[in-house]
Amino acid sequence: MTTKGGSGQTNRQMWKTEQKVKVYVERFHMIEPKDTIVLGISGGADSVCLLKILARWKEAWGISLRAVHVHHQLRGEEADADERFVRELCENEGIPCRVFYEDVQGMAQREKIGLEEAGRIARYRCFATVCEDVGGGKIALAHHQDDLAETMLHHLVRGTGMAGLCSLKPVSGNRIRPLLCLEKEEILVYLEAAGQPWRTDSSNLEDDYTRNRIRHHVLEELKTEVNPRAVRHMAQLSEELEETRAVLAQVAAKKRRQYVRKSEKGMLLAEELKKEPDLIGRQIVHDLLKEISGKQKDFTRIHVEAVQELWNRKVGARRDLPYGMQAIRTYDGIYLERKAEKCETRDSEKNAGIQINVHSEGTESFQIGELTLTVSRTARDFGEIPEKKYTKWFDYDRIKQTLVIRHRQPGDRICLFDGGGSKKLKDYLIDRKIPAQKRDQLWLLADGSDILWIIGDRISAAYKVTAESQRILQAEIKGGSTHE
């Protein structure tokens, strides 16, 4: 590609795109003066555009930029050329660039995960390292409106409700998405106008099957056959829904102050709440279930409705809820509370396991039988992985309560496939033809009755690191024999 910049038309085009990103970044307060912004640069169009546009406003915003390139050691000469391209680009823009060499293939083989997932974990780890080095910093991601539209379609059919339609946000935690105001096409037009080449295949690793079907079949069809502005319209909807969620949360918070009182072992939902819209009632019950039980994040609609349904029941009716909670219909309303301590103790005496605190940022080790478990909330590089040592990565934000290392218990379940329901652990172990006695000896990393990891065997699809994971939990195990 040759440099074409210079004509008035092209300059105006570039200026428009740069302004659009600037306005968007400022509208969502993504960047503050003196911020250090960490950019993952693959060399593909999206990340190159992100780098160019942030470099354009660097002085105006008073920020510094740090580039990170992850060499996946997968595509030989092509990957080396990607690296050279990124190094040169950063030098031209005056941005320090750090290159990480990651054995993604080896990691995928050792951990029996897909190349995409291995690559994703490697990148997270590198970003985390650089953020630590600079003592903070924000990670800028190159997601654009086509990515948003794909994610929306994916969530639309997966049943994640309204929340799923606005999950790719301009700001989430320390991650920002300055290009979420641009369509893919605008990015390409910008780079061409700027006479800025990019590497074509360098981001393929991020694709997976479902994502590809949605991108090349569903979204393409919608754009070409139904409405050429499909992507822009979906992005607008996502913003509208995010605003809506914020208003609903405000309303629910207010009603909660009016109608929810602390009780001895939990909370009382006053009778008046019954008359509020069901949607508000559900939101409040959902929040309370999370609070009373500890830190779980995704109670399902079934649990919430089991509680709501009590409004129409006689006094005395009760519903058992996960994590030792119950809901009871009384004359005053509905009590949501933990069950008597005795039951819990009995349960935990039977098969207590070891509780793991993963809420600090540091690394902790635990001795369980002949195993040593090391967990760390940010994915770190533990150096070369010797034999008899397994490392797994999990989506930290999927964890609902305190993690426990223990043997199996009745009711344990594991999710085997992406987006699939969970299966009884017992049935899975029988399918795998693991003898009953051995089944009882397996060590499990558990979140309530949900199994994250059958150590030495597989991890739950429900806790896998995905493109949308915010924080990663790394768990490493040493010593001991597993059933494999």
Place this chain on the structure above:
Amino acid sequence: MTTKGGSGQTNRQMWKTEQKVKVYVERFHMIEPKDTIVLGISGGADSVCLLKILARWKEAWGISLRAVHVHHQLRGEEADADERFVRELCENEGIPCRVFYEDVQGMAQREKIGLEEAGRIARYRCFATVCEDVGGGKIALAHHQDDLAETMLHHLVRGTGMAGLCSLKPVSGNRIRPLLCLEKEEILVYLEAAGQPWRTDSSNLEDDYTRNRIRHHVLEELKTEVNPRAVRHMAQLSEELEETRAVLAQVAAKKRRQYVRKSEKGMLLAEELKKEPDLIGRQIVHDLLKEISGKQKDFTRIHVEAVQELWNRKVGARRDLPYGMQAIRTYDGIYLERKAEKCETRDSEKNAGIQINVHSEGTESFQIGELTLTVSRTARDFGEIPEKKYTKWFDYDRIKQTLVIRHRQPGDRICLFDGGGSKKLKDYLIDRKIPAQKRDQLWLLADGSDILWIIGDRISAAYKVTAESQRILQAEIKGGSTHE
């Protein structure tokens, strides 16, 4: 197809589906004792299933059913067989059936509209006639969850915002959709279990290009390649969004009581409203624009944002708005009002036209030059259509203000393509090579500056009768010469 019913498995399957529809109908209060329910029966699976299930609960609900079959006179022997099939089905179920013979082909040719649209208008007309005959009555439509999912996808990419994702509702006006709780597949399984045959091609007429692309490409791909429960998940989302809209409307109504006061010529939005979430402010402004200007229904986001933007402007700043309104920033907040009468008079003196009141149910005639315009809110059959007579049908609910028959005015616009933006009327007439002098003589049916119908030429795509139209305006013109 042979009767397979009888096995326990099959009976249980049928019972489950019938129960599901019963619970759904009762949950949304679709039916009351003594209701007369008018069913359009094409003979296709959906309408046959609707008839069977409503017949199943007829006694329990204490309702009477009336079937309507529209013979489109398009597919010769096949259509006759459809008719025989429907007559026999109704006889077996003991439901009175009325068959209408409609010259859909002729209508489509005369009116230069598609066969789908002509068929749709014919059906609406027949339903309206039967409803009138029975002195009221509800129209039951056979839409199911796959239809809902298709509509959602269509609206998702057309940019209709949250409202579009819940536009196919269980109840809208006098129309009910008892099967909106079933997937297409459940309908087919039900009919097979019941040993009830159906006619396969009889509903094809309802399909159009875009709908077919979405059904056979987009939705099919999502169901088979991404998530088999896609349709059910989308239906759940639609309900969630409908609930959300209701809560938002409540919140907006409350804030409006707090922060909006009547002023001399309009309304004052008090300064405090500025601090409320933008979403709520937008909803209130939108409602007020509708009220102040008369009966318009779809002000766009651009108008609403023009008003909202005034919060950040200096006192004295003003924005012109459609239909002779303006917004003015003052020390007290923002005034939304009609502009001084003088301007309006001047405008209307220039090219007043004749106002048409279409708010009553009856039929009214107007003499304009050498033309006679007859309008009727429910689409009636005016008998055979003689030469020099044109009949057009419009979506009544798209009309924003009082209809006017007049000559052209500066600023007139017309929408030429489905989902497309509008074009200047002047540009359209120039493209059509209509000489300037003739342009001024054309009669227009206008809604503000939006043209519904260039009489003798084309109608606006924005007012076309679609599958989602609730009420129809029929306009018939006699006499006079048009430019064609």
